[in-house]
Amino acid sequence: MAGNSKPLLIFDFDGTLADTMATGILIYNEIAGDYSLRTVTMEEVKDMRKLNTRAVLDHLGISRLLAVKLGVHIRRVLHERMEQVEMISGIREAIEELDKLGYRLGILSSNSADNVRMFLQHFDLLSSFRFIEAGVSLFGKPQRIKGALRKQKAKAEDAMYVGDETRDMEAARVANVSGLAVCWGVNDREAMLTEGPDFCIDDPAELLACAKAFEKSKESK
Numbered sequence: 001m002a003g004n005s006k007p008l009l010i011f012d013f014d015g016t017l018a019d020t021m022a023t024g025i026l027i028y029n030e031i032a033g034d035y036s037l038r039t040v041t042m043e044e045v046k047d048m049r050k051l052n053t054r055a056v057l058d059h060l061g062i063s064r065l066l067a068v069k070l071g072v073h074i075r076r077v078l079h080e081r082m083e084q085v086e087m088i089s090g091i092r093e094a095i096e097e098l099d100k101l102g103y104r105l106g107i108l109s110s111n112s113a114d115n116v117r118m119f120l121q122h123f124d125l126l127s128s129f130r131f132i133e134a135g136v137s138l139f140g141k142p143q144r145i146k147g148a149l150r151k152q153k154a155k156a157e158d159a160m161y162v163g164d165e166t167r168d169m170e171a172a173r174v175a176n177v178s179g180l181a182v183c184w185g186v187n188d189r190e191a192m193l194t195e196g197p198d199f200c201i202d203d204p205a206e207l208l209a210c211a212k213a214f215e216k217s218k219e220s221k
Helices: 021-035 042-048 053-060 064-079 091-100 113-122 140-152 166-174 189-193 204-219
Strands: 008-011 104-109 131-134 159-163 178-182 199-201
Touching: 008 140, 021 042, 021 064, 064 113, 091 104, 091 204, 104 140, 113 131, 131 140, 140 159, 140 166, 159 166, 159 204, 166 178, 166 189, 178 189, 178 204, 189 199, 199 204
Parallel strands: 008 104, 008 159, 104 131, 159 178, 178 199
Antiparallel strands: none
């Protein structure tokens, strides 16, 4: 890796940094009837963690278009409840350490910028991130990752996307950046490994070791 510039670590938000899954499921069940959808139990959610995003939508009978509408509705309600959302245990310490060591950190999320900033301010982490790319995009996550790289003047080989869904790892692969799968969010380890991530972890404490390993791999090239 050229110069002394540290790798760029781009984080997903929901399920990766913020423990929004339980709140999101509660909101989904509250509004499901408005869309003629059935509610889900936590036991069913546990089984669905083994499915990729497309399979989950098919399982619930949700079209791609309806998924977008649902996402907008859920994010709007979530905004009113962000103070109830906790940070994934151990994430704050990991982010603070990565920031302290000079890693370039950013967030790319389909959640709203207001929700993300509100959450980070609440946990005193907003200053740790160089950028926040948030909101729904028509161009898909791979193109958004590429756009973030252009804005940050970073090469794809010097960047890694950190996410909790199979589609995050798919997006990383399409965008030609490394993928770090975290297994505490939407999808479990079994599902995440199907996308062939470069790293796969079960605890936020492992983030630093992965970042260092990634950096070392770049320096050796």
